[in-house]
Amino acid sequence: MLELYITLAFEFFKTGLFAIGGGLATIPFLKEMSDVYGWFDIDTLSMMIGISESTPGPMGINMSTYVGFNTAGILGALISTLSIVAPSIIIITIIAHYLKEFKKLTIVQEIFAGIKPAVIAFIIAAVLDLFISTLLHADAGLSLSFFNIPNIIIFAILLVVYTRFPKIHPIFIILIAALCGVIFSL
Amino acid sequence: MRLLWELYSTWFKMGIVTFGGGYAMLPMIQREVIEKHHWATEEEILDYYAIGQCTPGIIAVNTATFVGYYQKGVIGGIVATLGVVSPSFLIILLIASFVSNFLDYPIVVHALAGINIGVCVLMVKAISSLWSKSVYNIGSFVIFFAALVLSLFSSLSTVLLVLIAAILGIIFSKLKLVKVEGSKDA
Numbered sequence: 259m260l261e262l263y264i265t266l267a268f269e270f271f272k273t274g275l276f277a278i279g280g281g282l283a284t285i286p287f288l289k290e291m292s293d294v295y296g297w298f299d300i301d302t303l304s305m306m307i308g309i310s311e312s313t314p315g316p317m318g319i320n321m322s323t324y325v326g327f328n329t330a331g332i333l334g335a336l337i338s339t340l341s342i343v344a345p346s347i348i349i350i351t352i353i354a355h356y357l358k359e360f361k362k363l364t365i366v367q368e369i370f371a372g373i374k375p376a377v378i379a380f381i382i383a384a385v386l387d388l389f390i391s392t393l394l395h396a397d398a399g400l401s402l403s404f405f406n407i408p409n410i411i412i413f414a415i416l417l418v419v420y421t422r423f424p425k426i427h428p429i430f431i432i433l434i435a436a437l438c439g440v441i442f443s444l
Numbered sequence: 445m446r447l448l449w450e451l452y453s454t455w456f457k458m459g460i461v462t463f464g465g466g467y468a469m470l471p472m473i474q475r476e477v478i479e480k481h482h483w484a485t486e487e488e489i490l491d492y493y494a495i496g497q498c499t500p501g502i503i504a505v506n507t508a509t510f511v512g513y514y515q516k517g518v519i520g521g522i523v524a525t526l527g528v529v530s531p532s533f534l535i536i537l538l539i540a541s542f543v544s545n546f547l548d549y550p551i552v553v554h555a556l557a558g559i560n561i562g563v564c565v566l567m568v569k570a571i572s573s574l575w576s577k578s579v580y581n582i583g584s585f586v587i588f589f590a591a592l593v594l595s596l597f598s599s600l601s602t603v604l605l606v607l608i609a610a611i612l613g614i615i616f617s618k619l620k621l622v623k624v625e626g627s628k629d630a
Contacts, residue, residue, distance in 0.1 A: 278500050278603060308547060309539060312556050315459050315532030316466060316504040323536040332537065339533050343525055346501030350509040351521050353495060361491075364624070365614065371622045372613015373494040373606055374487075375584040378574055379591035380497060380602060384467045385567050392560045409561055416565045424569075428471045429461050432562040439558020440551055 262330050263337050265295070270322050270341035277318070284318045284342075288325060297329040318342060412438050447516055448523050454481060455508050455527030463559055466496070466503025471566035473507065474573065483511050486577060487625070498603045504528055583621025587612050 269291055277283040285307065292298050298306070306328075310320035319339060326338025360366045390396055393410050395403060412435070420431055438444070454476050462469040470489075477483045484492075489507070496506035505525055512524025539546055546552055579588045587609055594600055594608075616622040 274502075275500050278498065278601075310536070312463070312547065312552075313532070313535050313539065314461060314463055315535065316462070316469075316502045316528070318502040319505070319529050319532040320536050323533050324540055327537060327540045335533065335537060335540075339529060343501070343505050343529060346499075346505045347509050347522060347525055349499050349501065350495075350506050351513055351518055353499065354510050354513040354521070357491075357495075361625075367624045368614045368617035369610040370491060370494065370613065371617055371624045372587055372609045372611070374490050374578045375588035375622075376591035376605060376609035377490050377494050377497070378571065378578045379588050380595060380605075381467050381470065381493070381567075381571060381574075382592060383595040385564075386596070388560060388567075389564055392557075392564050409557075412558075413561050413564055416562065417568060420565055420569055428475055428566050431565055432461055432463070432559055435558045435560075435562025435565070436555040437558065438561070439554040439556065442558075443550075443554050444557035444561075 259330070263334065266326055266330060266334055267337050267341045269295075270326070270338045271344055273322070274342040275345040284321055288321060291325070298325065302328070408442060409444065412442075412444075448520065450481070451512050451515060451520055451524045452527040452530075455512075455524045456530055459504075459528040459531035462504065463556075463563055466507070467493075468563055468567065469504050469507070470574075471570040474570055477511055483515055486574060490574065490578065494606060498606045580623065581621070583616045583619070584623075587616070587622070 269287075273284050273287040277287055288303060289300075292300065292303055306321060306324045307317075310317045310324060313320055319342070322338040322342040323335045327335035330337070361370070393406055393413060395406055416431060416435060420426060458469055458472040458476060461472060473489055474486070478486060478489065492507045492510045493503065495510075496503040499506060505528060508524040508528040509521040513521035516523070579585050590612075591605055591609055594605055595602065613622060617624050
């Protein structure tokens with residue numbers, strides 16, 4: 259059992275160290291774990307991905323908790339989750355320590371001036387799929403059914419309300435939206 | 445001690461209500477970290493995102509470590525990170541132990557469909573509030589547009605795109621096409 263814990267810690271530390279760019283980047287590493295150790299099969303993996311995507315929290319964390327629990331119980335979940343965040347904590351702490359000094363250099367300021375507009379593009383690119391799948395029926399072809407009318411109406415109303423009353427806490431928008439989903443059986 | 449608790453509970457709260465990963469946390473970060481606690485500015489959060497893009501690990505975790513570190517050093521970084529990770533961990537443990545088939549319940553599916561609409565609403569607001577600070581002239585628009593097109597339609601990795609944006613940042617700064625922090629001309 260101890261050996262299993264150590265393997266879990268090693269594998270998830272490795273994933274945390276090499277998966278660059280968020281939760282989806284962990285999937286190839288998890289596939290490899292399933293091939294090498296047989297901890298779970300591909301069907302279980304896709305079920306875990308589905309549940310991780312539809313529960314709160316960063317997907318990479320959800321996945322490591324899930325895989326760790328399925329493989330070695332609560333302690334396994336704890337070890338996997340702590341192992342996947344450990345590299346980030348170490349690397350970011352080091353960067354954070356030097357960032358303020360670095361940012362005094364003109365060249366670094368110039369680099370960040372270039373990266374800033376690009377980050378907005380990355381954010382839009384990352385959420386575009388969600389917008390398309392939520393507001394459109396992408397497979398419907400060019401007709402009126404191309405638009406998901408009920409979703410678009412709810413989206414528009416909530417957006418107007420949130421723009422008009424910006425003090426509303428984001429949590430309430432999420433709750434109202436969830437309620438709309440249940441009431442209108444979206 | 446009080447600050448540590450605030451770091452933990454604030455990031456815990458954000459972990460609960462974030463569906464779909466790091467970028468979807470942006471509206472919550474704006475409300476809690478920037479407006480309520482003044483732990484960072486919008487510019488700083490964009491910097492952390494940019495760094496998170498080219499360092500390993502989960503964006504939400506990297507951002508939590510950054511914010512925590514600047515408030516309370518290494519221990520602050522760890523506490524904030526544990527805060528953002530805890531809800532995922534607990535929720536996934538619950539689901540994995542008791543309701544492995546929770547996606548079979550229609551009410552869950554409807555609520556999740558509604559939540560997606562809510563996330564879209566929040567993202568529109570979040571992106572539009574960052575927009576004016578990041579894309580403010582021709583030079584920054586060119587970088588934004590190039591990054592958007594390349595991340596949607598090319599297979600170049602985000603790390604490479606960040607590098608390209610950094611180089612453009614240096615060139616455009618020399619040509620006075622983008623604003624550099626600390627200097628007055630644009």
